[in-house]
Amino acid sequence: MWDLCTNALDTAKLRGASYGDVRAMHLRQRDLTTKNGQVGTLAQSESIGIGVRVLANGAWGFASTDRLTREGVAACAAQAVSIAKASALAKRSNVVLAPEKSYVDSWQSPFRKDPFEIPLETQLALLLAADGEMRKVKGVTLTETSMQFRKIDSWLASSIGSQIHQRKVISGCGIGATSFQGGEIQKRSYPNSFGGQHALEGYELVDSLELLKHAPVIADEAAALHAAAQCPEKFGTVILAGNQLGLQIHESIGHPIELDRVLGQEANFAGTSFLTLDQFNKLKYASRIVNVVADARLDHGRGLGTFAYDDEGVPAQCTAIIKDGKFCGYLSSRETAHLIGLERSSGTMRTESWNRLPIIRMTNVSLLPGTWDYGDLIADTSDAILMDTNRSWSIDDRRYQFQFSTEIGWEIRGGKIVRMLKNPSYSGITTEFWNSCDAICKFDHWTLWGTPNCGKGQPMQTMGTGHGAAPARFRNVRIGTAFSKQ
């Protein structure tokens, strides 16, 4: 593979490129699903190809091909250069890259059990057993389970001399029970909605989730939600479960700190950001107990945003985003870092596949653990709603105003969980919400959640991101608007 990469770089240089990087990738994926006791999807795929990104005449060009011959990659590289020269016809200024060292390295994400080596019969048997446990519950009208495994090899070579091979193994798994009754659809998922939990792990992730133990619990809850009281409409205290808080971080911190958004490069599609450059190192983003990092290092955990190098060859880093409540960091690339006076990229350029351009993406954007024991937090709360497992999520294109609803809510009175609530929702303005945080649970309750479906870019790219979170409490939050009858 290195020969092909070098061949592409040589061709690009010969055609006039001042910089080039080449990513060859081999992606393998297995998808298993069941529905109502039957196998649904049963599929395996592989894709291999090469993408060439170049700077010529001060502008970018990118081309990709699945023709993995010397002639094929040379033609692809030549095409990338000619596209770059066309870009220069309408460039605003020459692209300048922040300096970076070259690296020659090979890295593999750690895992204990290769999911592609686990017999399919074993995987399907577990899903069908969990499906069966849920179908035993009266009132459940639809049961679904899924597993997804990916193995991604990437070879990055750049004209500054880097040659980096990385292999990542990713696993995901989840179950869901839906109940239709009396003109109402209710659903419960475990351990999270939208396919469950996903991480840079092997099959040990599936083992750790104990699907069979949780299947009857969520099935019971799905059926019981119909008779539960409606979540009230009011201002009050909210405690967010870790899986919901992970998505809250993703939408209201992770996206607005993307420097390409801030600089207007995503204005047409993904949107811009309220975190304009004048807010850098000034804005009181959150209360003093809130500390957020973007950490792609393995030390942070085996998340969907964990790697050794990003897709333009910058080593994984930990960047402080919010320190003691104050906004202090963006996600940047080699192109954007120097535009705001940073000496170096924060290493967040990532690509979905060989046929896509690397763009700034979240790594693991995590809320660091606080000091509270979960039991103590509940006992300390006189009147609140605990909201668990996302059901819908929406935020404006500058990431100010959001609304989330969750699958289930629990009313807390006098320090105790007293009853189930259906259709919980909350909404607010990002900075007001984060400044209202007055308690975060400690590391014992902290999970590095995986969001496997983050869409961004044109052409659209789907990327996995990680979000560490423990349950946290927020005061004076607007509750119940989504289901308002007004």
Add this chain to the structure above:
Amino acid sequence: MGGKKTERAELRSPRELRGIIETVLRLAKSAGAPETEVHVDEVADALTRFANNGIHQNVFEHGVTVSIRTATGGRTARATTNRLDEDSLRAAIEASLSLAHSEPPDPRLLPMPGKQRYRAVRRFIRGTAALTPEDRARAVRLACDLAARKRQMAAGIFSSGQSQTAVGNSRGLFATYCETHSQFSVTMQEDPAASWAKADSADVREIYPQKLAERASRKAHLAVKTQELAPGRYTVTLEPAAVLDLVGFMFYDFAATAVQDKRSCLNNRMGKQLFGKNINIGDDVYHPLQKGAPFDGEGMPRQKVLLVDRGVPKNLVYSRASAKMARRKPTGHGFALPNEYGEAPMNLVLSGGDSSVEKMVASTNRGLLVTRLWYIREVDPYEKVMTGMTRDGLFLVENGRVTGAVRNLRFNQSLIEMLGKVELMSPSIRATGEESFEMVVPAMKVRDFHFSEVTKF
């Protein structure tokens, strides 16, 4: 347009596609697969992206995938590869067989369909396929120059490409389809406001980048000074992109499998007066403004289906499996097997009226003109309550004219209720947004549209 051949990728000929399929069928037979289905998809797409009045990304991709489904004894599975050598195809066949052998048999699995007849559709435009990066750069340059003259910033895309798909199986079915596509989308930013315009067509000659840029520019300028409006219920004029992105969220509700699974908003509502009598919705891949293959994931020919007749949900779409379960005929809307979702109408056409956005505004005493909606998500799947934000130009209408811009609002609105309160519709056009795939829909004037909160801009 169409000059240098710097980017043109020649797609394989129909004969070559058939050759790939025949190779797979031959190898699969040798491997002992009783039944085999093969999909071949090829794409050559280019996209020029601009922001801050200059091109900042410019990409091209060319690739082909071969997807193989084998079926044996009530078991079926799929394996996909983009390697076309015989060893790789053989490995994919073996992977499919191995996957299939691992599952319990499903007695409901149908044998693959035999040879079918298809209605021809022509959606391959040579001028679109021949568009070069220089052509796109020149059009982008004009939009950026306009923005600079107006002291605005332009951002957007100009994309073009060609794709083809073929499906064949061991019972003699073979179908092939090719099309071209092009899109121009532009956001004009005039601090603190922005507005947007977009068009999509198989024929790039039907896309007018400069006009779209001028439209977005005018609206951005109009939106610079905003006032805050209290949330509540308003009469709204929804431009076609806003209608598309909302109504598009209903497409899967018309799947027979969704109704059988009791996750459709049409559960227990078929045949009832659910929407206003002025609402007619069909699925029609042959409509002149539609795109897409005239066959489904199993190679069954797509039928034109009347889904909603004068506000009454009348029909669903069916794959072969869901049709058998419901004792109906398949409509040619199935997804490639195996899957758990069944089918969906992918070519919705919502019939329009004879009004216009201008007439809707002129007939409104007090209301809002909505350019575009954003981040739409389902809040309540049965009442079909959707939430989302307005974006890129929300204008106050008073006494029949636009009097200013207002800050963006969040809505929580039932689509069922909304389609019961449509007062006026324009003729339907091929609309394009960012939340749903392209469909043919009108602009709409709707009363009592529910906005729940306001944002900061």
